[in-house]
Amino acid sequence: MIQDKIVTADEAIALIRNGDVVSCSGFVGIGTPEELIASLERRFIETEGPRDLTLVFAAAPGDGKERGLNRLAHEGLVQRAIGGHWSLVPKLGKLATDNRIQAYNLPLGTISHLYRDSAAHRAGTLTKVGLGTFVDPRQSGGKINARTTQDIVRVMEIDGEEWLFYKAFPINVALIRGTTADAEGNITMEREALMLDAQAAAMAARNANGLVIVQVERLASSGSLDARSVVIPGVLVDCVVLAPPSAHKQTYATDYNAAYSGEIRVPVNKIPALALDERKLIARRCAFELPLGGVINLGIGMPEAVAAVAAEERVLDHLTLTAEPGVIGGMPQGGLDFGAGINTQALLHQNQQFDFYDGGGLDLACLGMAEIDRMGNVNVSRFGSRLAGSGGFINISQNARRLVFAGTFTAGGIVTAVEDGRMRIVTEGRTRKFVEAVEQVTFSGPLAAAKGQSVYYVTERCVFRLRPEGLQLIEVAPGIDVERDVLAHMAFRPLIADVAVMDPRIYRPKPMGLAAVLQDLQLTDRLTYDEDRNILFANFEGMAIRADGDIECVRRVFEGMCARVGRRVALIVNYDGFRLEESLADEYFEMVAGLQRKYYSTTTRYTTSAFMRMKLGDALSSRQAAAHIFETHTEASEFIHTNSHVAGAA
Structure with missing residues (x-):
């Protein structure tokens, strides 16, 4: 030696x-x-x-x-x-x-x-x-x-x-x-x-x-x-x-960028808007699945455009983007700079990042797709003599809480046009991507369906969702004919029930107003109404109120829900892990008290946090709003049940 x-x-x-x-x-x-x-x-x-x-x-x-x-x-x-x-x-x-x-x-x-x-x-x-x-x-x-x-x-x-x-x-x-x-x-x-x-x-x-x-x-x-x-x-x-x-270049594309090493931070609000082609259309539809406040992995290629859409729609600050080699937060880079990030919050060793990923740390992953079959299997790793390899795809796709695959419907020469908010296929791609059986299974649809994983397959013209029985067509773009433009170019017939029209905002050139849309969609997902018992359940676990717009979103969604119900409801709210900016507390509790007086017959709230129980109780009592605050869901439900005559008479 x-x-x-x-x-x-x-x-x-x-x-x-x-x-x-x-x-x-x-x-x-x-x-x-x-x-x-x-x-x-x-x-x-x-x-x-x-x-x-x-x-x-x-x-x-x-x-x-x-x-x-x-x-x-x-x-x-x-x-x-x-x-x-x-x-x-x-x-x-x-x-x-x-x-x-x-x-x-x-x-x-x-x-x-x-x-x-x-x-x-x-x-x-x-x-x-x-x-x-x-x-x-x-x-x-x-x-x-x-x-x-x-x-x-x-x-x-x-x-x-x-x-x-x-x-x-x-x-x-x-x-x-x-x-x-x-x-x-x-x-x-x-x-x-x-x-x-x-x-x-x-x-x-x-x-x-x-x-x-x-x-x-x-x-x-x-x-x-x-x-x-x-x-x-x-x-x-x-x-x-x-x-x-x-x-010893920092990346194959860059000799040295001080932002990649965290030496400096750089502005990211000047990312140019993408042209309204199939890449942006796909990214826009994927962006409707972004969890505000969530941790996300965007794969290389088509999914990279989701970050550009998020920046254009001004929701990037509400997301934590990550990359599998260890980047947490900031903006992951693409091309031969892929793996690097700018303005990162933290940098982990790669094996630590995969501990986080494998343990279910990702709220959403958006990954590419090359071949898809009727059972929702995806191949991105092997195509005849062309060996791509799985990379981190298997770890990420198998363990993310929610999963969106992104790619064009066909491959090889596809040309599309958007005219007056409607999609038109000018030239169809030469290669089918929806095949009877994938050449190699890089993602197992049946395994994902068995464990209840939420999986979407997004293209420029339609969207599929994974069901236990296989792939189901759930959305088509405005202007697209299902038989001519979708089914005729698939090697199998997917499940078809009620097929919705994809959001028309995707196919218009101006920004979609995504921030408000996501706030409303994701808060709506937190509400469950039991018509038989006339109880509205609200799950605020882990939710954060950081801006005036968040308060308006709560007001807007609750008013819409209660208006549809058409009568006063008994409300149960889970406040575990709820975060409220102190400067917004007065405005938030005024809004809550106003909703309570107008729409609720009985209200209970629960959280394991003694501090939050005290804060809720003091804030609501000072506004002459009933403050029934409990530690567990069981206690809150029992109070509603005991006072059900009040709810029924309202």
Whole structure:
């Protein structure tokens, strides 16, 4: 071993042996150690070694052409590859689809967790992620070709529930990237757009008595780095390589953007409005599903336009957008900058982000779709010889509370027009996307339907919803003929009941006034009226009143609901987790007291918060409004039941 940790790329790469398992960091070009990868390719070309490596990568470190792991697509150099996302490493992907190397496609988040489990010497990763998809061993177990025979995924049953177990493997070499290193090998990442799994991969290699090689852009003297800024401790690092600027761009599209590293914040209110084409039409319809105050993931491609629509409609400040490599809040970027974010609230390690995602942390995910079948299965990962890979799609789609797939109805040359608020198909796409059976199941419709997940499929001309029996057509655009423009271009007939017309505002050039629409829609979803008992239930759990418009929304929706009922109602309100800006308290409680006097016969409210019970009681009593405040729903309901004669007489 080299004793001095500061070495050249060639000196570090010379330590890699035949047959090593080599993990490589990178998300597109972010965190991709280009200098180390180039040196490894150069050594193989010049010496025909090392040979028979296993490459492990979560997201594809590549640009879709020549850079990143595309450099390593040489027979003899690579024997096996285990990757999460493959579309940006097409040269490596071709070795896999041509059956020239062993190859697996596993969920990106699961590979991320395997680094961590490998570091801890656990047997593997136990998760439900991948059940019902091509990763499930009852389908292909993630194997890409016939040459790949070893099973690394198996089904396990625990307490009557099915789980997938992904077998861990040792990491012999970790190729990773940071910003600054000192002589002891301590690594900071202050100019990197992401941290990814650098720390976990380094631990995995170190604990397997392997080799950790880190590419950096600058060196610091011993003891000068802030301990709290060190992401990879020097005890984990064997070699540090100082890379030239050309091999250490922040992303493949950007040399360096201070906003990507959180050094500065930049204005985002000047995002140009999109042209009213099918991309914007789809994004507009998807935007109707945005949960105000919610946490959201927008996939690459078509779903990226949803952020532009949200900005145009001025609802972006009410949303928390995230990206799977660790970005929380702000505005995720696209193209070869994908994975970076500006004005982020926080940046997590990639494996931590997938802990959050896998545990149901996403209120909504909007993802692309390439093939869809009658049972709602979606394929985005494999199309004949073209290997895209699943990336984080399986983790995200399987665990988001609500899910919207977005894409054009057909593909290849589709041309549409919007005239006087009506949609017209000028030229139909050459390829059907709604097929009898998808080539590969990246998302399982039956599994989602069985657990009651809310799933929509949005196109420029129609919308489907997932039902237990399969896909149901629920909306069509104004101007669209169901038989001619929809059913004639599907390989199957979906369920059809009452088909509504898509909101006409989607097909008009001016802004839709989405903020008020979403407020009303989402508050309406919180109300339930029991006609037999004449009780109106309002679920304000987790709701926030932050502006005057929020108060007006409550007034507007409650007045509309009570007017439709046509008589006074008994009201029960859940105030658990309710948040009210102090400066708006007087205005809010005046509105509540006014509604109570006009529309309610009996009113009860409940919350587990003693502070909120006191606040509600004081505010309502001071306005001569009845203040029946309880701790539980049961107590509130019992009071209504006891006083039902009052409600019935009103």
